[in-house]
Amino acid sequence: MKILHLLRSEPDETVERLIEAMTDNEDETTVKPLFKPNLDWSRLVDEIFSHDKVISWW
């Protein structure tokens, strides 16, 4: 499964532990911080639709 984790803000311990525990060895996991400057939003749209699951963490 391809999982895209969107980080709305700097992740706390809970978010880090959840992402780690959700990840299976066979998964393709992408973590995308939205709070970093110069985000390519057009590319993000492509990534959202090319992953099976998208989670927008706090």
Place this chain on the structure above:
Amino acid sequence: MKKVAVVIKDVKQQYEGLRTSLGALLDNVEIQMFVLNHEIENMDEAYHDNMELLDEMEGERFSNNSANVEKYGFVHTTLKEAAQKLRAADLVIPF
């Protein structure tokens, strides 16, 4: 039927998360609601009634906070167990 996990970590969003869960249940969405880290801050009549409605409509509710388990009947979960349920859900909605 779509399976949705509503994950509530922000104390100020506890009621909103419950409202979202109920709205989805009414539309035939399968709901698992997780209240993480914090005890329910305001167990007023509205929250209590809506929580009972969630139970009646066969929504599931979990918490890693022992007070929520002991006082309000949430099913205990660890973060690791919660993560596995989130992995199996079609949608995850963090509040």
Place this chain on the structure above:
Amino acid sequence: MSEKLGILVGTDKHLDYVINLTKAAHAKGKTVEIFFTGYGVYLTQKPEFEQLVGKAKLSVCDVSFRAYGLSGDVPGVGFKDFATQARNAEMMIECDRYVVF
């Protein structure tokens, strides 16, 4: 039919994310639906909110809107788009992807 992106806005923190993602998705021919609920309804009062008009189907939780003391017209949001949580549930069911801000 074009792919559909649902956006649930439950906080008043990230209008810039909502606008940037909506513009980018619209430019790529995606259909975008946005539901503002809880604290998210405060974003309807920001001048930048108008940038969403014409790029997404906009709905607002009527209960939240009134509970937070708001009233009056919202750009791009018709009478029928002041909706219940059922609108959000429809979005969960119908959208190909669903993000939360």
